[in-house]
Amino acid sequence: MAGTKALLTLENFINGKFVPCSSYIDSYDPSTGEVYCRVPDSGNEEIEAAVEAARAAFPGWSARSPQERSQVLHRLADLLEKSLEDLAQAESRDQGKTITLARTMDIPRSVQNFRFFASSILHHTSECTHMDHVGCLHYTLRAPVGIAGLISPWNLPLYLLTWKVAPAIAAGNTVIAKPSELTSVTAWMMCKLLETAGVPPGVVNIVFGTGPKVGEALVSHPEVPLISFTGSQPTAERIAQLSAPHCKKLSLELGGKNPAIIFEDANLEECIPTTVRSSFANQVRSYVKKARAEGARILCGEGVDTLILPPKNQAGYFMLPTVITDIKDESCCMKEEIFGPVTCVVPFDSEEEVIQRANSVKYGLAATVWSSNVGRVHRVAKKLQSGLVWTNCWLIRELNLPFGGMKSSGIGREGAKDSYEFFTEVKTITIKH
Numbered sequence: 001m002a003g004t005k006a007l008l009t010l011e012n013f014i015n016g017k018f019v020p021c022s023s024y025i026d027s028y029d030p031s032t033g034e035v036y037c038r039v040p041d042s043g044n045e046e047i048e049a050a051v052e053a054a055r056a057a058f059p060g061w062s063a064r065s066p067q068e069r070s071q072v073l074h075r076l077a078d079l080l081e082k083s084l085e086d087l088a089q090a091e092s093r094d095q096g097k098t099i100t101l102a103r104t105m106d107i108p109r110s111v112q113n114f115r116f117f118a119s120s121i122l123h124h125t126s127e128c129t130h131m132d133h134v135g136c137l138h139y140t141l142r143a144p145v146g147i148a149g150l151i152s153p154w155n156l157p158l159y160l161l162t163w164k165v166a167p168a169i170a171a172g173n174t175v176i177a178k179p180s181e182l183t184s185v186t187a188w189m190m191c192k193l194l195e196t197a198g199v200p201p202g203v204v205n206i207v208f209g210t211g212p213k214v215g216e217a218l219v220s221h222p223e224v225p226l227i228s229f230t231g232s233q234p235t236a237e238r239i240a241q242l243s244a245p246h247c248k249k250l251s252l253e254l255g256g257k258n259p260a261i262i263f264e265d266a267n268l269e270e271c272i273p274t275t276v277r278s279s280f281a282n283q284v285r286s287y288v289k290k291a292r293a294e295g296a297r298i299l300c301g302e303g304v305d306t307l308i309l310p311p312k313n314q315a316g317y318f319m320l321p322t323v324i325t326d327i328k329d330e331s332c333c334m335k336e337e338i339f340g341p342v343t344c345v346v347p348f349d350s351e352e353e354v355i356q357r358a359n360s361v362k363y364g365l366a367a368t369v370w371s372s373n374v375g376r377v378h379r380v381a382k383k384l385q386s387g388l389v390w391t392n393c394w395l396i397r398e399l400n401l402p403f404g405g406m407k408s409s410g411i412g413r414e415g416a417k418d419s420y421e422f423f424t425e426v427k428t429i430t431i432k433h
Contacts, residue, residue: 015053016201030096033315042209057202062172073118076197144172154180167419256365266370279343364406
């Protein structure tokens with residue numbers, strides 16, 4: 001039909017080749033609400049092909065030295081960096097985040113993920129001990145697990161996909177990755193660079209589709225002994241159920257309801273701009289309606305101010321930044337993770353009170369504490385039930401240290417040492433001399 005725009009059509013990447021799928025699902029441009037991309041609706045057949053490719057590639061890839069694998073990761077990082085602008089434009093359109101955020105955080109961090117694990121894989125050490133009285137030497141070795149199943153979310157598409165792929169293949173595993181069907185484009189673009197980087201066929205396989213169909217096929221496959229997942233708690237529960245019969249290794253990084261605690265002595269010039277960015281970084285109207293029904297006050301945003309958009313964007317997924325106050329701790333807005341520009345502001349009177357209230361939610365991923373009192377910062381950080389606590393800052397990451405949450409925010413940690421241990425199996429060897 002004249003004037004009809006051609007849709008971008010993605011293909012699975014299996015055994016070093018792009019492979020068409022028999023059926024596809026629509027992917028929408030969040031700025032317009034229009035279909036702009038077709039994503040493979042993969043299932044058991046595609047997972048079987050990917051497992052076969054990953055199985056065949058594993059002996060050769062795992063036999064390479066850490067130095068050889070490191071060189072491949074560095075080359076892939078260089079290629080991603082050269083494509084930074086194209087990847088940033090694609091990430092912004094596909095996910096809906098600002099081009100500035102994609103250009104300055106998502107894609108640079110994707111590059112850094114490969115460079116970081118390319119370096120860290122060269123510096124791990126093993127344990128060794130002597131038993132002189134019986135003439136024995138004991139030492140440990142770590143070996144790659146095999147085929148790693150990697151499932152990444154929609155909010156940080158390439159950023160979190162590479163955070164899983166990089167340590168997995170650096171350790172000598174082969175991988176089958178399933179990006180979110182909502183945000184698949186940059187994963188597909190990365191596949192175009194793998195051959196040039198020197199990644200052998202079958203080492204990295206990307207299979208697109210939905211969780212209930214291709215995700216379950218991947219998780220339940222008996223030849224995939226390890227699953228790394230970032231996403232929601234209900235999906236994690238299903239993954240645990242499917243994995244239990246096979247005793248699979250699991251890393252589950254789930255949601256968070258991250259408190260930002262601002263004491264009266266905080267430096268507001270630093271605190272307020274950073275807290276605004278952390279509160280409104282991701283792009284849910286039902287929560288605002290519930291809050292109003294519960295008696296909360298909407299200070300600005302949804303239902304208070306008018307959102308004016310250009311005609312082409314009026315069907316897009318836009319929402320005004322919304323601030324809610326006079327809200328009870330029991331409200332769903334205070335208990336549940338909201339993937340939208342909505343924040344709740346509530347006062348408190350003491351350290352003990354705010355710690356108890358912050359710890360009352362089921363999640364425990366991260367928290368921020370703002371205070372100029374060093375003693376208070378240490379006291380509060382120690383007592384908060386969160387895997388990460390930022391004090392007088394936000395989102396500054398040291399990749400050598402663990403990342404992960406407590407309580408319903410997941411199982412396991414990620415980072416240089418933690419990822420290496422997760423993507424390898426340890427064995428103890430005893431030699432009598």
